[in-house]
Amino acid sequence: MFRIFRIYLIFRNFNERSQPFLNRLALPNKKKVPLYYERIPKPIDLPHIQSNIEQGTYKQPKVFEDDLLIMFSNAVKYYGISSPEGVASEKLKEHYYICKQRQVEKLIAYVGEQNELLRGFVPKTEPVPVVVTKKRGKFKQEQVEDIIRCICGLFKDEGLMIQCSKCLVWQHIECTKADPAVENYLCEKCEPRKVDYEITLNEFTEEGYQYYISLLRGNLQIRQTDTVYVLRDIPMSPDPNDPKVQPRKHTYETIGKVDYAECDIFRVESLWKDKEGRRFVYGHHYLRPHETYHEPTRRFYPNEVMRVPLYEVIPIELVIDRCWVLDPTTFCKGRPVDSSEPHVYICELRVDKSARLFSKISRHTHPVCMKSYAFHKFEEKLKISKTFAPHDLGSLAHLLAAKDNRKKGSKKDDSNSVASSASNTTPKKMTPVMQLLPPPPKKRVH
Numbered sequence: 001m002f003r004i005f006r007i008y009l010i011f012r013n014f015n016e017r018s019q020p021f022l023n024r025l026a027l028p029n030k031k032k033v034p035l036y037y038e039r040i041p042k043p044i045d046l047p048h049i050q051s052n053i054e055q056g057t058y059k060q061p062k063v064f065e066d067d068l069l070i071m072f073s074n075a076v077k078y079y080g081i082s083s084p085e086g087v088a089s090e091k092l093k094e095h096y097y098i099c100k101q102r103q104v105e106k107l108i109a110y111v112g113e114q115n116e117l118l119r120g121f122v123p124k125t126e127p128v129p130v131v132v133t134k135k136r137g138k139f140k141q142e143q144v145e146d147i148i149r150c151i152c153g154l155f156k157d158e159g160l161m162i163q164c165s166k167c168l169v170w171q172h173i174e175c176t177k178a179d180p181a182v183e184n185y186l187c188e189k190c191e192p193r194k195v196d197y198e199i200t201l202n203e204f205t206e207e208g209y210q211y212y213i214s215l216l217r218g219n220l221q222i223r224q225t226d227t228v229y230v231l232r233d234i235p236m237s238p239d240p241n242d243p244k245v246q247p248r249k250h251t252y253e254t255i256g257k258v259d260y261a262e263c264d265i266f267r268v269e270s271l272w273k274d275k276e277g278r279r280f281v282y283g284h285h286y287l288r289p290h291e292t293y294h295e296p297t298r299r300f301y302p303n304e305v306m307r308v309p310l311y312e313v314i315p316i317e318l319v320i321d322r323c324w325v326l327d328p329t330t331f332c333k334g335r336p337v338d339s340s341e342p343h344v345y346i347c348e349l350r351v352d353k354s355a356r357l358f359s360k361i362s363r364h365t366h367p368v369c370m371k372s373y374a375f376h377k378f379e380e381k382l383k384i385s386k387t388f389a390p391h392d393l394g395s396l397a398h399l400l401a402a403k404d405n406r407k408k409g410s411k412k413d414d415s416n417s418v419a420s421s422a423s424n425t426t427p428k429k430m431t432p433v434m435q436l437l438p439p440p441p442k443k444r445v446h
Ligand SMILES: [Zn+2]
Pocket: 150, 151, 152, 153, 154, 171, 172, 175, 176
């Protein structure tokens, strides 16, 4: 068993040099983040693994390795593959395999290759799968799933595509502007180069609007079909030197710490730059339960949102972050690999503009890519139930927050504080700068 410990120690040493990585994999507080413990069937951290080693719980290296890999995949599943936690675990996993490779020969020499102890840990004939061996040409092409990994971040299997001759991912020609005739195309990872993440569409208007597949808001790439948090209309405090000047509005750069529960949830349908180069997103809102009119007895999923046909043009600076809105079937099946669990919502219903009439959405217009490289399937489907009632005492916090806002005046109050006979909650205000403008007319140029 001491060999496991050696692999572990070497691995751990790496951690000590990279404390931030290690910290990322600490388990969250059970009381503060109960969601983590609902979603992750086997929460495990490094101190736990270490104590298992010390107490001799692991009878076989494979069991130790399984725990380590579960720890890595937990972080990716809960926080998303591109989150700091996801990146840290991918790095550590890579490092673990290198440590393992170095130790495994000594381990074999010590216990013998055929030893039952090594079952599952060291593959019998093949070498340790440390570095993924290059798959050449058409070999295995039929079995291996074609992977789409484009600079746009979208998985749509449409239009002309080109394959990286090294890592074999497929990319959209429209996005990469690659020459389809090129012999050995290499993706931006295999041949690092400067990439423009603002990807134009062949759509513009006479008024000088240029449409995009994706635009950047600072470092955040926002794509068509993304759902995002949008900052409500929050004025900055007036300039004391010049109090007469209309105070400016907060943007993602000025707002500081954001309370996501106070942001609007918004589906991006199109993006464009105007003649001056200002960036805008256009799309529709989702409402949270307390923003709708409903019978006090009505219950919702705890993280439910309702699609509402309120369309709006929003300056991109008001987009705060990405979030994920899934239909109930998808929600129960698993998660997009880049999703972060605290920011995943479920949407089953639509409401009308007045937020009074509820109806079931029969067809979801933005299906999630369910390919294994884009989607983590849960081992067991989630069982969900409508337990959340905004009028329950337990949910009072929502109401208080809403009232607080009215006091602060951050939402315009349209007077009749009693929203409806059935509901005492505040009706939703559409606040960001331009309200309900249609997007500029589209023109496709061939
Ligand atoms: Zn693309």
